[in-house]
Amino acid sequence: MNQIQKLPVEERRRLNRLYRKGSITRKQFMQLMKNGLFDHERLEMKRKYLEFIKLHRDEWN
Amino acid sequence: MAEDLIKLLEILNDSSGWFLNFLAYIVAAGLVVMIIIHLYRYGTGKNDWMGRNLEETDQGRQVTLIQLERCQEENDELEKKVILLEQERKELLELIKEKELEITKGKKQVNKLTQEINTLRQLYEELDNRYDDETYTMSQIMYTADEIATAIVEEEHFRQNRDDIFMNLLDYLVNTFKGFREKNPRCIIHVKHPEEDCLIHYAHSSGHSHRVKFYRPPIIGSSAGKAYRTNELYYVPDVENLEYEYDRKELSRKVYRTILCVPIKAGSLDGKTIGVLSVTGTPVDAYEKIEIERAILFASLIYPLIHIDLNKRKETGDEPDSEASG
Numbered sequence: 001m002n003q004i005q006k007l008p009v010e011e012r013r014r015l016n017r018l019y020r021k022g023s024i025t026r027k028q029f030m031q032l033m034k035n036g037l038f039d040h041e042r043l044e045m046k047r048k049y050l051e052f053i054k055l056h057r058d059e060w061n
Numbered sequence: 062m063a064e065d066l067i068k069l070l071e072i073l074n075d076s077s078g079w080f081l082n083f084l085a086y087i088v089a090a091g092l093v094v095m096i097i098i099h100l101y102r103y104g105t106g107k108n109d110w111m112g113r114n115l116e117e118t119d120q121g122r123q124v125t126l127i128q129l130e131r132c133q134e135e136n137d138e139l140e141k142k143v144i145l146l147e148q149e150r151k152e153l154l155e156l157i158k159e160k161e162l163e164i165t166k167g168k169k170q171v172n173k174l175t176q177e178i179n180t181l182r183q184l185y186e187e188l189d190n191r192y193d194d195e196t197y198t199m200s201q202i203m204y205t206a207d208e209i210a211t212a213i214v215e216e217e218h219f220r221q222n223r224d225d226i227f228m229n230l231l232d233y234l235v236n237t238f239k240g241f242r243e244k245n246p247r248c249i250i251h252v253k254h255p256e257e258d259c260l261i262h263y264a265h266s267s268g269h270s271h272r273v274k275f276y277r278p279p280i281i282g283s284s285a286g287k288a289y290r291t292n293e294l295y296y297v298p299d300v301e302n303l304e305y306e307y308d309r310k311e312l313s314r315k316v317y318r319t320i321l322c323v324p325i326k327a328g329s330l331d332g333k334t335i336g337v338l339s340v341t342g343t344p345v346d347a348y349e350k351i352e353i354e355r356a357i358l359f360a361s362l363i364y365p366l367i368h369i370d371l372n373k374r375k376e377t378g379d380e381p382d383s384e385a386s387g
């Protein structure tokens with residue numbers, strides 16, 4: 001990751017309005033606001049977790 | 062030939078009266094001897110009462126006995142085998158019981174492990190959600206810092222759009238609180254009145270009516286005043302609880318039960334508190350510890366902008382009081 005993709009101010013304002021109106025959920029708002037920022041490690045960890053669950057699902061069931 | 066034989070018989074008949082008698086005696090004596098011999102043999106056990114030779118039967122008996130002994134031996138062996146098999150059966154039954162116990166124990170362990178795995182999965186999901194929340198908060202802090210820096214650099218733009226800029230900045234904080242619909246979080250910044258012993262409105266987040274500008278929390282007798290006075294965070298989980306310092310205004314239309322007041326100050330320097338950031342929430346005890354900590358962080362973030370702005374306004378005579386009272 002060489003460049004941080006910050007959202008433009010106007011886009012942030014627009015998302016804020018949508019969230020307050022209830023047009024988007026908090027989860028959607030969070031993901032759109034983050035735009036991947038600070039989230040790489042979490043997503044990588046989640047990918048590993050989901051792979052692990054998929055691999056062992058049959059054994060556990 | 063036949064004639065000769067008949068003649069012989071006739072001769073015998075004529076001359077054998079004594080002979081026949083003699084023969085009869087002989088036969089009778091023989092019979093008696095035979096009876097005696099039979100009785101003797103029967104008495105000594107050599108014959109049975111029918112005159113059968115018992116010695117020969119003994120041989121048969123011996124053979125039978127040998128067979129019987131063999132059968133007995135075989136029977137004994139079989140009985141031993143039966144005992145052994147019975148023991149083996151018992152051992153196997155015990156083994157089966159042990160194995161069944163092991164299986165039951167194993168099943169219990171499997172169930173326990175399954176439950177633990179499910180608990181771990183739930184914990185991971187919860188942890189991931191919190192991690193998600195934290196990374197989102199980081200992005201909000203970054204945007205807040207960005208906009209504060211821009212506001213400091215672009216003074217004129219900030220001066221003209223102060224309310225909107227602060228509304229956006231405070232909305233970043235509000236958006237980091239969970240349960241926006243339920244808690245209905247709203248923020249207000251109050252600063253010290255230049256002359257009077259109260260705080261005055263400086264900025265607020267979206268969701269407030271314009272009337273919020275006119276309220277002046279007293280230094281003594283309000284939650285914001287207490288935070289300002291003590292330079293410490295003041296959290297009131299229920300404003301209806303009389304134990305807490307809170308300005309209970311008559312005819313006030315309360316839409317919140319929780320209020321959090323954070324002093325806006327320069328680090329840990331005493332006497333450098335310039336205002337109070339107050340956050341209200343609809344339910345009782347609306348905020349978690351992490352949310353309170355975020356409010357503290359945002360109060361620190363916005364300090365430089367408020368500090369610079371207040372100093373500028375003091376120089377130009379455009380202090381917040383004149384706006385609030387208007």
